[in-house]
Amino acid sequence: MQISRRGLLASAGLALLPMPSLAAGAAQAITASSGRQVLLDEGGPSAEIWCYDGSAPGPLLSVAQGEELAVRLENALEQPTTIHWHGIRIDNAMDGVAHMTQPAVKPGEGFDYRFTPPDAGTYWYHPHTGQSWEQLARGLYGLLIVEEREPPDVDRDLLFQADDWRLTEEGLLDLASLGNRHDFFHAGRLGNVLTINGKPYERYPLRSGERIRLRLVSTANARVLHFRLPGERAWLMALDGQPIPPEPLIGDITLAPGQRADVILDVTQEPGSETAIQEVTNQPLDCASFLTSGEAALALRPPPAPLPDNPLAPLGAEPRQIDLIMEGGARRFLEEASYKGALLSGRDLALEHGQFWAFNGIAGMAAEPFLRAALGETWAIRMVNKTAWPHVMHLHGHHMREIARSDGPPQSQAWRDSVLMQPDTEVTVAFVADNPGKWMLHCHMLEHQAAGMQTWFEVG
Ligand code: C2O
Numbered sequence: 023m024q025i026s027r028r029g030l031l032a033s034a035g036l037a038l039l040p041m042p043s044l045a046a047g048a049a050q051a052i053t054a055s056s057g058r059q060v061l062l063d064e065g066g067p068s069a070e071i072w073c074y075d076g077s078a079p080g081p082l083l084s085v086a087q088g089e090e091l092a093v094r095l096e097n098a099l100e101q102p103t104t105i106h107w108h109g110i111r112i113d114n115a116m117d118g119v120a121h122m123t124q125p126a127v128k129p130g131e132g133f134d135y136r137f138t139p140p141d142a143g144t145y146w147y148h149p150h151t152g153q154s155w156e157q158l159a160r161g162l163y164g165l166l167i168v169e170e171r172e173p174p175d176v177d178r179d180l181l182f183q184a185d186d187w188r189l190t191e192e193g194l195l196d197l198a199s200l201g202n203r204h205d206f207f208h209a210g211r212l213g214n215v216l217t218i219n220g221k222p223y224e225r226y227p228l229r230s231g232e233r234i235r236l237r238l239v240s241t242a243n244a245r246v247l248h249f250r251l252p253g254e255r256a257w258l259m260a261l262d263g264q265p266i267p268p269e270p271l272i273g274d275i276t277l278a279p280g281q282r283a284d285v286i287l288d289v290t291q292e293p294g295s296e297t298a299i300q301e302v303t304n305q306p307l308d309c310a311s312f313l314t315s316g317e318a319a320l321a322l323r324p325p326p327a328p329l330p331d332n333p334l335a336p337l338g339a340e341p342r343q344i345d346l347i348m349e350g351g352a353r354r355f356l357e358e359a360s361y362k363g364a365l366l367s368g369r370d371l372a373l374e375h376g377q378f379w380a381f382n383g384i385a386g387m388a389a390e391p392f393l394r395a396a397l398g399e400t401w402a403i404r405m406v407n408k409t410a411w412p413h414v415m416h417l418h419g420h421h422m423r424e425i426a427r428s429d430g431p432p433q434s435q436a437w438r439d440s441v442l443m444q445p446d447t448e449v450t451v452a453f454v455a456d457n458p459g460k461w462m463l464h465c466h467m468l469e470h471q472a473a474g475m476q477t478w479f480e481v482g
């Protein structure tokens with residue numbers, strides 16, 4: 023039976039809009055506005071959220087590798103916003119960073135994004151303004167799939183988008199705690215309710231013997247999630263959109279905010295069974311199920327072939343080196359740091375400016391980049407986490423490779439855009455500065471970013 027993968031996505035019973043088929047070049051409009059969605063209990067009350075086109079996640083965007091995507095953002099919020107295309111090695115002017123690559127889009131206004139993603143894989147989009155932490159906590163995000171020219175041999179392509187919401191007992195957004203200082207200098211806004219694909223519980227109808235591709239994405243503000251998938255035959259295929267040599271999946275999948283993982287999995291469950299996907303950071307929590315039907319599968323399939331390579335330039339042999347020292351936060355308060363050009367005490371930073379964290383002695387965005395790279399140079403950034411908290415460091419416009427890590431072997435096979443670091447550890451990443459423009463490097467725990475953990479570099 024020949025069904026297009028596009029058809030499969032649309033018919034998989036997920037909270038997704040069927041994809042409109044667009045003539046190349048025609049822009050798809052996306053409206054950021056308030057909406058209502060059931061988050062806590064199936065059949066329970068709906069919460070007022072902010073979202074794209076009426077639901078969180080917003081519309082699934084899909085484009086073939088090497089083809090242009092055109093999206094018009096309409097802002098029907100009461101705040102300025104933008105769209106950042108997380109993980110896409112994009113033209114700088116389309117990166118969506120308010121005040122750096124474009125002006126923020128005011129309420130009632132719009133912005134045209136148009137770009138050609140060079141890499142196939144699993145990506146996502148979200149606002150990128152001084153209020154990102156609020157806009158994402160309220161539900162503004164969506165997934166972006168760049169389809170391989172030669173798609174892998176799977177029967178279904180399924181989405182698993184996880185978000186961590188902080189809700190009241192009634193199932194409404196907990197707005198009273200939005201923006202509270204404690205979150206900014208501790209772990210960020212941790213939620214109390216997990217949704218998958220915007221639902222309190224997700225169910226995937228599958229047939230025994232099918233081979234599926236599961237695209238896992240975390241859009242959480244700050245919580246690091248750990249998922250346990252059912253079944254014994256699964257392979258990790260890609261991280262942060264970029265293929266890795268297929269690795270049998272052993273153990274759990276860690277997704278820090280912004281990270282993605284692509285898994286290929288054989289449905290070996292008994293027909294008629296329901297098997298849970300669990301979040302296992304603490305007490306295992308069922309968050310989704312495979313509902314398996316059909317006939318028992320007989321033959322085991324061979325392991326999947328690797329996903330086709332993306333056109334990433336290899337690292338140069340002798341990277342230039344720079345340090346990024348990460349300081350501050352609860353338990354290790356900043357003594358002082360510069361902020362907007364003035365050296366301030368930790369106390370003034372906190373009380374007057376809501377800044378609790380610093381990179382290389384600077385809280386927030388500096389006038390000057392922390393690194394200027396010539397086009398094509400390979401740079402190694404030694405990131406030193408002197409804080410008592412984990413952080414997930416996100417690089418714009420490029421992917422990076424871990425080349426050293428103080429707490430274990432570096433994940434040197436993967437090209438990542440977001441790297442998780444534990445307290446008191448160092449990770450050295452290297453990347454080829456081959457995308458001209460002004461790019462951010464920041465913690466993707468969005469309250470940390472807003473409270474100081476952000477900087478930028480310039481290429482070319
Ligand atoms: Cu996903 Cu700078 O962001």
Ligand code: CU
Nearest residue numbers: 413465467470
């Ligand atoms: Cu952080």
